[in-house]
Amino acid sequence: MASSPRIAIDAMGGDIGPAVIVGGMSRARRANRTLRFELFGDEAEIAPELERYKGLASAVTVHHTTESIAATEKPSQAIRRAKGTSMGMAINAVKDGHADAALSAGNTGALMAIAKLALRTMPGIDRPALAALLPTLGDTDLVMLDLGANTECDAQNLVQFSVMGAAYARTVLEIDRPRVKLLNIGTEELKGTGELKEAAALLRDAADYLPLQFDGFTEGDKLSRGDVDVVVTDGFSGNIALKTAEGTARFVTDLLRRAFTSSLRSKAGFALSRPALHMLKVHLDPNNHNGAVFLGLNGLVVKSHGGANPKGVANAIGVAARMIANDITRKIGDDLDEFRAHAFANGDAA
Structure with a gap:
């Protein structure tokens, strides 16, 4: 369990972009001062928003990229160029152990495809x-x-x-x-x-x-x-x-x-x-x-609604923080192991 949850966030996803995302991060951190953020997106758009929330900057590391996944982009297209996009970089931060969870308000199909390819499914899923x-x-x-x-x-x-x-x-x-x-x-x-x-x-x-x-x-x-x-x-x-x-x-x-x-x-x-x-x-x-979750991956990924306001983004961040604190991936793994053990004991396929 992470004492200071670190959440990787796609700043360019959603209908409005960094303004709502950064506003939601500020609200979430006021509720939980232990939160830390890895923020991925266009620094030129992010910096003015961070200036509005003076107490937030010390908890944020910005990773610059001008590439993002469009709302209309097909998952197959998104996968091919995911590596340099704000969404793909946020998910890879989880894969590489630099963040405990990833969050995006962007294209749901693309997010699912990129996350599944990068993180893979848990054993038994x-x-x-x-x-x-x-x-x-x-x-x-x-x-x-x-x-x-x-x-x-x-x-x-x-x-x-x-x-x-x-x-x-x-x-x-x-x-x-x-x-x-x-x-x-x-x-x-x-x-x-x-x-x-x-x-x-x-x-x-x-x-x-x-x-x-x-x-x-x-x-x-x-x-x-x-x-x-x-x-x-x-x-x-x-x-x-x-x-x-x-x-x-x-x-x-x-x-x-x-x-x-x-x-x-x-x-x-x-x-x-x-x-x-x-x-x-x-x-x-x-x-x-707000805050849908992709369950069954070797890493935590949260989907915020594209039209969410700062309160909605903060709620989605809160969902991610609770899953990190309660080690939900381990809980799912333990329950699946128990299910498979009983299935094999009874001669059933698991």
């Missing part, structure tokens, strides 16, 4: 997965994975995602035995694909010896209820579910805004409802849940 936190009506957020890294998954992939997601929930949500469910078209055991049914059978057995509870299946309309801590699915379904949830949140907030401005009486109602509406806004604000 066939494919890494993208995990993120979603708001719920419960006391804590929900961990959901995979959110787009793998469009097709077999039963072993889903079990591996479950083990990784549970370790992530123990780290970020501080839940000793997270409740895990598989996303399905129904909660009955007979519903779903063969892969889902096989994964469910494996997880029911694994729950006897791993630090997780397996609670069967859940449906898309129950994701926000707060009765599950980790929801596991393939990247195709997961990405659709995530985008649908985000769109629904925007629809609700836009509908309320329109309703409260439709008449004088509505405007008066808005004034009375302001505290409740503020709570709703805070709960649905994606910046309060």
Whole structure:
């Protein structure tokens, strides 16, 4: 566990670039004075932003490059020229041991491809997965994975995602035995694909010896209820579910805004409802849940939303810092070793 977490950051990723990134770094360091940063990007753009936060400069080492990965760039193109880009250099800092985690708000597909090639997958993991936190009506957020890294998954992939997601929930949500469910078209055991049914059978057995509870299946309309801590699915379904949830949140907030401005009486109602509406806004604000994580790599990589504001970037940095402090890679490795040991003892493939 690093006493002073060192995080490598792609300063050129995201919709706005260094201004938001450096602002988020400043907010994160005010909350955690032990943080140190390796910042990669165009020094001419970075320097004026660092000047705005006098207390931050002593915790930052700037590595100059004018090369960056474009939002429209294909992963195959990004891989070929990754070495000299701000994104590729940040990931290589983790690979070379100069940083404990990497963070970028840039192109998700490129980030995944570069990170997978540079860091490789952990022993026992066939494919890494993208995990993120979603708001719920419960006391804590929900961990959901995979959110787009793998469009097709077999039963072993889903079990591996479950083990990784549970370790992530123990780290970020501080839940000793997270409740895990598989996303399905129904909660009955007979519903779903063969892969889902096989994964469910494996997880029911694994729950006897791993630090997780397996609670069967859940449906898309129950994701926000707060009765599950980790929801596991393939990247195709997961990405659709995530985008649908985000769109629904925007629809609700836009509908309320329109309703409260439709008449004088509505405007008066808005004034009375302001505290409740503020709570709703805070709960649905994606910046309060920012920081998706690539799990299953030999190194930590965090994806910030491209449109995140400084508060969102600070939250993503906080996610990285908690994973470093809690040594999540070791936790995932230990759980996978335990799973494989039981599988081989029972004569199953792992």
